[in-house]
Amino acid sequence: MTILDIAGVHKWYGDxxxxxxxxxxxxxxxxxxxxxxxxxxxxxxxxxxxxxxxHDAGEIVVAGETVSDDPAALRRIRTRVGMVFQDFxxxxxxxxxxNCVLAPxxxxxxxxxxxxxxxxxxxxxxRIAEQADKFPGQLSGGQQQRAAIARALCMQPEIMLFDxxxxxxxxxxxxxxxDIMKALARAGMTMLCVTHEMAFAREVADRIVxxxxxxILEVADAQTFFxxxxxxxxxxxxxxxxx
Amino acid sequence: xxxxxxxxxxxxxxxxxxxxxxxxxxxxxAANIVTTxxxxxxxxRSLPHFLAWAFTNGVWxxxxxxxxxxxxxWIFLHEKAPFILFGIYPEAERWRPLLxxxxxxxxxxxxxxxxxxxxxxxxxxxxxxAGSLLAMAGGVAGLTxxxxxxxxxxxxxxxxxxxxxxxxxxxxxGLALARRSRLPLGRWLATGTVEILRGVPVLTLLFIAAVMxxxxxxxxxxxxxxVRALVVFTLVSAAYLSEVLxxxxxxxxxxxxxxxxxxxxxxxxVLLIVVLPQAIRKVLPPLASTIIVVIKNTSLVMxxxxxxxxxxxxxxxxxxxxxxxxxxxxxxxALVYFAVCHGVARYALHQERVLGEGGR
Ligand SMILES: Nc1ncnc2c1ncn2[C@@H]1O[C@H](COP(=O)(O)OP(=O)(O)OP(=O)(O)O)[C@@H](O)[C@H]1O
Ligand SMILES: [Mg+2]
Numbered sequence: 001m002t003i004l005d006i007a008g009v010h011k012w013y014g015d016x017x018x019x020x021x022x023x024x025x026x027x028x029x030x031x032x033x034x035x036x037x038x039x040x041x042x043x044x045x046x047x048x049x050x051x052x053x054x055h056d057a058g059e060i061v062v063a064g065e066t067v068s069d070d071p072a073a074l075r076r077i078r079t080r081v082g083m084v085f086q087d088f089x090x091x092x093x094x095x096x097x098x099n100c101v102l103a104p105x106x107x108x109x110x111x112x113x114x115x116x117x118x119x120x121x122x123x124x125x126x127r128i129a130e131q132a133d134k135f136p137g138q139l140s141g142g143q144q145q146r147a148a149i150a151r152a153l154c155m156q157p158e159i160m161l162f163d164x165x166x167x168x169x170x171x172x173x174x175x176x177x178x179d180i181m182k183a184l185a186r187a188g189m190t191m192l193c194v195t196h197e198m199a200f201a202r203e204v205a206d207r208i209v210x211x212x213x214x215x216i217l218e219v220a221d222a223q224t225f226f227x228x229x230x231x232x233x234x235x236x237x238x239x240x241x242x243x
Numbered sequence: 244x245x246x247x248x249x250x251x252x253x254x255x256x257x258x259x260x261x262x263x264x265x266x267x268x269x270x271x272x273a274a275n276i277v278t279t280x281x282x283x284x285x286x287x288r289s290l291p292h293f294l295a296w297a298f299t300n301g302v303w304x305x306x307x308x309x310x311x312x313x314x315x316x317w318i319f320l321h322e323k324a325p326f327i328l329f330g331i332y333p334e335a336e337r338w339r340p341l342l343x344x345x346x347x348x349x350x351x352x353x354x355x356x357x358x359x360x361x362x363x364x365x366x367x368x369x370x371x372x373a374g375s376l377l378a379m380a381g382g383v384a385g386l387t388x389x390x391x392x393x394x395x396x397x398x399x400x401x402x403x404x405x406x407x408x409x410x411x412x413x414x415x416x417g418l419a420l421a422r423r424s425r426l427p428l429g430r431w432l433a434t435g436t437v438e439i440l441r442g443v444p445v446l447t448l449l450f451i452a453a454v455m456x457x458x459x460x461x462x463x464x465x466x467x468x469x470v471r472a473l474v475v476f477t478l479v480s481a482a483y484l485s486e487v488l489x490x491x492x493x494x495x496x497x498x499x500x501x502x503x504x505x506x507x508x509x510x511x512x513v514l515l516i517v518v519l520p521q522a523i524r525k526v527l528p529p530l531a532s533t534i535i536v537v538i539k540n541t542s543l544v545m546x547x548x549x550x551x552x553x554x555x556x557x558x559x560x561x562x563x564x565x566x567x568x569x570x571x572x573x574x575x576x577a578l579v580y581f582a583v584c585h586g587v588a589r590y591a592l593h594q595e596r597v598l599g600e601g602g603r
Binding site for chain 2: 050052071075076078079081082083085087089090091092093102103106107148151152155
C-alpha cells in the first residue's frame with residue numbers, strides 16, 4: 001500500500017531549479033534512505049513532504065492527503081508525519097517531557113495524563129526516561145537527538161522523516177542514535193531517511209535513492225546499490241564516501 | 244618515540260585564589276583608591292548633615308508650628324500621606340482607591356511565580372482591572388459616582404501603568420510581527436507608526452491628545468482626559484515594546500519555528516508557546532528597562548491635569564499652614580517609585596536566572 005506518493009515534483013529557489021521532476025513512491029512499512037552529495041536537494045525533498053518547503057509543480061500525496069498550502073490540510077499531514085532534524089531543534093525553554101507532550105496535547109487533544117504516560121513510555125524506549133525533567137541544554141547531543149525522536153513519535157506518526165540525524169553528533173554518539181533508528185525500523189515504521197551512514201543504509205534500507213543536482217539518478221535495493229550501482233555518478237559518489 | 248605512563252599524575256588542590264573581589268575593587272588599583280577616597284570624602288561631609296536633618300532635628304510629633312526652623316518635617320507626611328496617595332478623591336470614599344491599590348498590588352504579587360501563569364490568572368486580571376475601574380468610577384452597586392478628573396494619586400499611577408502595559412504589549416507584539424511580515428504595506432505602516440511614536444516626546448503627544456482630540460472627535464463626544472492619556476501611554480509603550488520584542492524575535496532561530504510547525508502546531512501556538520518565550524528570555528534586560536520607563540512616564544500626566552502621585556505631592560505642598568517641606572514630600576514619592584521600579588528590576592533579574600536554567 002502506497003503511503004507516500006511524490007509525482008513529478010519541481011521546486012525552484014528563485015531561479016535555481018532545486019528539484020527537477022522528482023518522483024518517488026513509498027509503501028507503508030518501507031525504509032527508504034536518500035543519499036547524494038551536498039546541495040543535491042535531499043533536504044528540500046523531504047521538507048516538501050510535510051510542507052516545510054512548498055513545491056512549485058507536481059503532486060505529493062501523504063496517506064491520501066494532498067500537500068497544498070491549505071493550513072488545515074498541512075496540519076493534518078504534519079500530525080501523521082514525524083520529522084527529525086540534523087540540529088535536534090528541541091525547544092530549549094521547555095523540559096524534555098514538556099517538549100514531548102506539547103503537540104499531543106495541543107494538536108491531538110490528549111489529556112495531560114495520557115500525553116505524559118505516552119511520552120514517558122517513548123522516552124523510556126529511547127532510553128532517556130531519567131532525563132525527562134531536564135532541559136535540552138543539559139543533555140548531550142546524542143540524548144537530545146533521541147529526545148527529538150521521542151518527541152516526533154509522540155504524535156504517533158505513520159511516516160518518519162529524518163534529515164541527517166547523526167551529522168551534528170560526535171562519533172561516539174552516532175551509534176546510540178542509529179540503534180534507536182534501527183529499532184524503529186524493526187518495529188515496522190515507514191522511514192524516509194537522509195543520511196551519509198552507509199553501514200546503516202546497508203543494514204536497514206529496503207531501497208536507496210541517489211540524488212544529484214535536484215534529480216533522482218538511481219533507486220535500487222541496498223544490495224544492488226552498493227555492489228552494482230547503475231549510474232556512473234553513483235559509483236563516483238560511493239567511491240568518494242568509502243575512500 | 245613512544246610514551247607509556249608508569250605512575251599516575253597526582254590529584255592536587257587548586258592554587259590559592261587571589262584577593263577577595265570586594266576588597267580588591269575598593270582598594271585594588273590606584274584609580275579605585277581615588278574613587279573610594281572621593282566617595283568617602285563626600286559621604287563624610289554630607290552624611291552627618293543628612294542624619295541631623297532627618298533624625299536629630301527631624302520633627303516626628305507635634306504640629307505645623309514645630310516644623311518652623313527645624314529639620315525634616317515628617318509629621319507633614321503623616322498628615323498628608325492619604326492625600327498624596329489618593330489625591331482629591333472624596334475623603335469619605337477613600338476605601339475605594341485603597342481597595343483598588345491592594346487588588347492591583349496583590350494580583351501582581353500573585354502573578355509572579357511561574358506556576359501561576361495560567362489562563363485563570365489572566366482572567367482574574369481582566370476581572371480585577373475592570374472591577375478596579377468600576378470601583379473608582381462608581382455609579383454602580385450604590386457607589387457614589389466619582390469622575391476620573393477627581394481620581395488621584397497612586398491608583399491613577401498604577402492603573403495607567405498596568406493598563407498601558409497590558410494593552411501595549413499585544414499591540415507592540417503586533418507591530419513587531421508586522422515589521423517582520425512579508426507584506427510591504429504592513430511593514431511600512433508598522434515602521435512609520437513606531438518611528439513617529441518614538442520620535443516625538445511623550446509630553447508633546449499628551450498635549451496633542453489633549454488639544455487635538457476635541458477637534459478630531461465628532462461634536463458633542465467627549466473623551467475623559469484619563470482615557471486620552473491612557474491612549475497615548477498605550478501607543479508609546481507599544482512602540483517601545485515592539486522594538487524590544489522585534490530584537491528578541493530576530494534572535495530565535497527559524498529552525499525552532501519549523502520544528503514546531505512540523506509537529507502540527509497552529510501559527511498562533513508556534514508564536515505564543517515556542518517563539519515568544521524564547522524571544523522574551525533573550526531581551527529581559529531591555530524589556531525591564533522599557534517597563535520602568537513606562538512606569539515613570541506616567542508622572543507626565545500632570546501636564547494635562549490628571550492627578551497622579553507626583554501632582555498630588557505638588558498640591559499638598561501649596562498648603563499655606565505648612566513650611567513647604569519639598570524634600571520630605573519628594574523623598575516619599577521617590578521611594579514609592581523606587582520601590583515599584585526596583586521590584587520590576589529584581590523580578591527581571593530573577594526571571595533571567597530561572598529561565599536561564601534551560602541553558603543554551
Ligand atoms: N531556503 C533556500 N533558499 C535558496 N536556496 C536554497 C534554500 N535551501 C536550499 N537551497 C539550495 O538548494 C540546493 C539544495 O539544498 P538542500 O538543502 O536540499 O541540499 P542537501 O542535499 O540537503 O544538501 P546537504 O547535504 O548539504 O544538506 C542547494 O544548492 C541550496 O543552496
Ligand atoms: Mg540537507
